[in-house]
Amino acid sequence: xxxxxxxxxxxxxxxxxxxxxxxxxxxxxxxxxxxxxxxxxxxxxxxxxxxxxxxxxxxxxxxxxxxxxxxxxxxxxxxxxxxxxxxxxxxxxxxxxxxxxxxxxxxxxxxxxxxxxxxxxxxxxxxxxxxxxxxxxxxxxxxxxxxxxxxxxxxxxxxxxxxxxxxxxxxxxxxxxxxxxxxxxxxxxxxxxxxxxxxxxxxxxxxxxxxxxxxxxxxxxxxxxxxxxxxxxxxxxxxxxxxxxxxxxxxxxxxxxxxxxxxxxx
Numbered sequence: 001x002x003x004x005x006x007x008x009x010x011x012x013x014x015x016x017x018x019x020x021x022x023x024x025x026x027x028x029x030x031x032x033x034x035x036x037x038x039x040x041x042x043x044x045x046x047x048x049x050x051x052x053x054x055x056x057x058x059x060x061x062x063x064x065x066x067x068x069x070x071x072x073x074x075x076x077x078x079x080x081x082x083x084x085x086x087x088x089x090x091x092x093x094x095x096x097x098x099x100x101x102x103x104x105x106x107x108x109x110x111x112x113x114x115x116x117x118x119x120x121x122x123x124x125x126x127x128x129x130x131x132x133x134x135x136x137x138x139x140x141x142x143x144x145x146x147x148x149x150x151x152x153x154x155x156x157x158x159x160x161x162x163x164x165x166x167x168x169x170x171x172x173x174x175x176x177x178x179x180x181x182x183x184x185x186x187x188x189x190x191x192x193x194x195x196x197x198x199x200x201x202x203x204x205x206x207x208x209x210x211x212x213x214x215x216x217x218x219x220x221x222x223x224x225x226x227x228x229x230x231x232x233x234x235x236x237x238x239x240x241x242x243x244x245x246x247x248x249x250x251x252x253x254x255x256x257x258x259x260x261x262x263x264x265x266x
Contacts, residue, residue, distance in 0.1 A: 035079060035177065038241045039233055042218070045226045046194070050076070054193040055168045055178040059155075059185040061199035061219065066103050066183060068200040070151075071114065072216055073181050074106070075235045075242070077147045078115035091116065091147045092139050094124045094132050099153040102183060114214075115237040129158035133167070140170035140178050147177045155186040165191040185221075195222035201232050204245065213237070215245055 036049030043049050050056060056076075060069040077091045093106055105125075108118040122145075126132050129152055136150040150167075152159060159167075159180060168191045171178040180190075185197060197219040203212035213234040220228045232245040 033081075035076075035081065037076075037079070037233075039231065039244045041229070041244065042220070042231055042233075042242075045220065045223060045229055047225050050177070051193045051225070052081075052177055053172045053175045055164060055171050055180060055191065057164075057180045057182065057186075057190060057192040057195045057222075059182040059195070059197055061185075061197045061217070063184070065199045068216060069181065069198040070103060070106075071214060071235075072196070072198045072218070073149050073179050074111060074114050074116050075214075075240075076177075076179060077149065078237075078240050080240060081146055089120050090122055090145050091120055091149065092122045092124060092145050093149045093151065094126065094135050094139070095151045096129055096132050096153055097125060097127055099151045099183065100125055102153055103151070113237060115235075115240040129153070129156060133158060133163050136178065136180075137166055137170045139174075140167060140176045141174040143174045143176070145174075145176055147179065149179045149181055151181040151183075153183050155184040155188070156180070156182045157186070157188065159186070159188070159190070161189045161191060168192070190222075192222065193224050194220060197221055201245070203234060213243075 033052045034046075034049035035052060036043045037046075058069055058073055060066045095103075095105070106121065106123060108121070111121055112118055124135060126135055132150050132152060136148055139145055139148045148171075159182070164180070167178055167180065170176075180192065199217040199219075201215040201217040203215035205212050213236055215232060215234045217230070217232055219230045222228065233242045234245050235242055
């Protein structure tokens with residue numbers, strides 16, 4: 001049977017079958033637990049939101065954007081998880097000693113004001129990247145945490161395909177959200193569900209002309225379930241929600257012609 005771009009239902013069935021063979025949760029199985037960002041254009045290309053029980057990678061567009069990248073990780077961790085008996089609320093942030101020296105440690109009052117209460121945040125510092133990967137794997141597998149963030153210095157060469165595959169399997173086993181925060185974008189192949197590049201963006205002033213909400217320029221550079229794209233978004237720390245700041249364009253995926261319309265929001 002020849003499959004064409006005009007047969008989206010057939011393509012969806014094939015993708016579901018491949019996911020079943022690979023042991024990967026499908027959107028049909030996790031749809032009610034997807035973690036939407038709240039921006040329609042982004043959630044559309046993610047087929048509803050970030051895949052739960054999976055690993056996602058975040059890196060700054062430039063070294064000067066490392067603070068914004070950490071802020072994006074905090075925002076993702078602060079986003080409320082879908083209901084369905086979700087009782088786990090704690091977030092574990094793991095750093096190497098060198099990563100802590102480069103970027104500093106998460107600042108409690110700042111996290112509180114940004115939407116992630118410090119009572120939910122656990123911090124762990126380890127000496128080496130290999131120790132971080134081991135700790136992150138064990139934490140993801142434990143089923144005791146909602147989100148595990150692992151922060152690696154430089155491009156995190158220790159987190160290669162084998163290491164990220166182990167993290168992916170651990171996240172699937174523990175039903176936890178894993179965020180691998182690299183200090184630089186990595187050329188290494190990764191099993192992560194998505195890869196993001198984050199940059200700081202100018203925000204819109206509030207109605208009094210003062211500082212507006214924190215803004216991010218997001219580039220989705222890898223998406224296993226759809227096209228990639230670029231968006232400007234703002235983070236509302238009161239509502240713990242993202243909103244679109246400008247027009248966003250989803251890049252065409254040549255292997256998914258049935259999912260490549262331009263997506264514009266805001």
